[in-house]
Amino acid sequence: MPTGGSASAPARDAVARASAARHALLEFGGVGRLPRGPASAATVAGAALVALARPSRVEHAALVAAAIVGGALATDGQWSAEEPDPQRIVIDEVAGVWTALLGIPITPGRCVAAAVVFRVLDKLKPGPIGFVDRLGGKWSIMGDDLLAGAIANLVLRAWIAVGRLP
Secondary structure: OOOOOOHHHHHHHHHHHHHHHHHHHHOOOOOHHHHOOHHHHHHHHHHHHHHHHHOOOOHHHHHHHHHHHHHHHHHOOOOOOOOOOOOOOOOOHHHHHHHHHOOOOOOHHHHHHHHHHHHHHHHHOOOOHHHHHHHHHHHHHHHHHHHHHHHHHHHHHHHHHHHHHH
């Protein structure tokens, strides 16, 4: 056993693997590291994943829940007053677009519409979305995106109901 309080090689390796997994989740497999537009790229990637995987409603709800819980747990220590919503953290955008598509029959056009409506709401942050964003802290990182996703979901449902989004 090592002396002097140093961690063993297997322990260091386990910590390094856990850190890499945490970053992969927060950055949605590296999308958050893109030099330009990581939030938009993550939104498109999240919508494309739903379009390709076509999860059942239960699977889709589980994906959203996993993104929320994983994102919330993984963001501990990732934000500060100087950088309240780090650009590299994009799991919130993924959770937001998945929320926008939750319970919607999936078509490629609906996935595109969800991504566009979600990003517009997320970028402009009207009304309650902006309020949640301004609350600050780790919950505002995910909260504004979930609310934008929920509002986008209602917009999509309205468009589908009136025949504007086949």
